[in-house]
Amino acid sequence: MPELPEVETFRRHIDDNALKQTVSDVIINRDNVLEVPADALKAALVGQQFEYTERLGKYVGVALSNQDWLVLHFGMTGHPQYYTEADDAPSYERVAFKFENGATLGYNNMRLFGEIYVTGSWDTFMQDEKGYGPDAHGIDAETFAECFAGRRGMIKSALMNQKIIAGIGNIWSDEILLQAGIHPKTSVNQLDDDAIHTIWEITQRALQAGIDTRATYSDLPDGYLLRNRAKDAPCPNGCAGTLDKVTVSGRTAIFCPSCQPERSD
DNA sequence: GGTCATGTTGACTA
């Protein structure tokens, strides 16, 4: 699930529920997701308040009252869940952040691909340690074009490269490329300025739609691939063709052969 | 039992 629209939804969930509260305990059910020792995580958090949040790409940063940051990544299957009744704990709660008011922010993650860090500087962590590029949502057209200038790889790989722009993963890159009518294997250097500008526009619109629907795909407008992303499904553009799949950089790309023709030039 | 899956990283190869 979690790409940029999903992670922004998670960030807002934390914002709406867990700010200005003091952590009373940290329960660690599985330490696979920890990038800091369990006792260090607990020591860093207990007694601190969640002050505000940031997001870059698929990472959420929670600013603590002592200026440190709790950094969360949700892997492929994770999400945060705030609850007040023990019965509402999610099924795969790997870490539970307990607050003094009795509520809990659960870090739920079926597959243990997530990451939890504590760091002194959000900016340094994301830019220097992770090497992340600018966030794909809200980036201006010029900066977006600069990110792709001089690149020779395939457009789908480039869109998914967090060091170029952050936040787009496999399924939202499919969405963007279908709407843009560009085959996922097209080389970046085959795309002229107009094509890059179109990709920028569609990226902004699609990610905004994803955020607006709280990443509930069935609520996306008609014509969105993510409403029914599957091989042999009808093309959402209504072109009478059916969707196909192809492997790009080891990931499954779903696309419409008729709306997204391969280029040979 | 096998295959595939929304992410990231590192090794290896061209």
Add this chain to the structure above:
DNA sequence: TTAGTCAACATGAC
């Protein structure tokens, strides 16, 4: 140096 492929991580669905 730049890119592409693949394996690894852990778990569930089909």
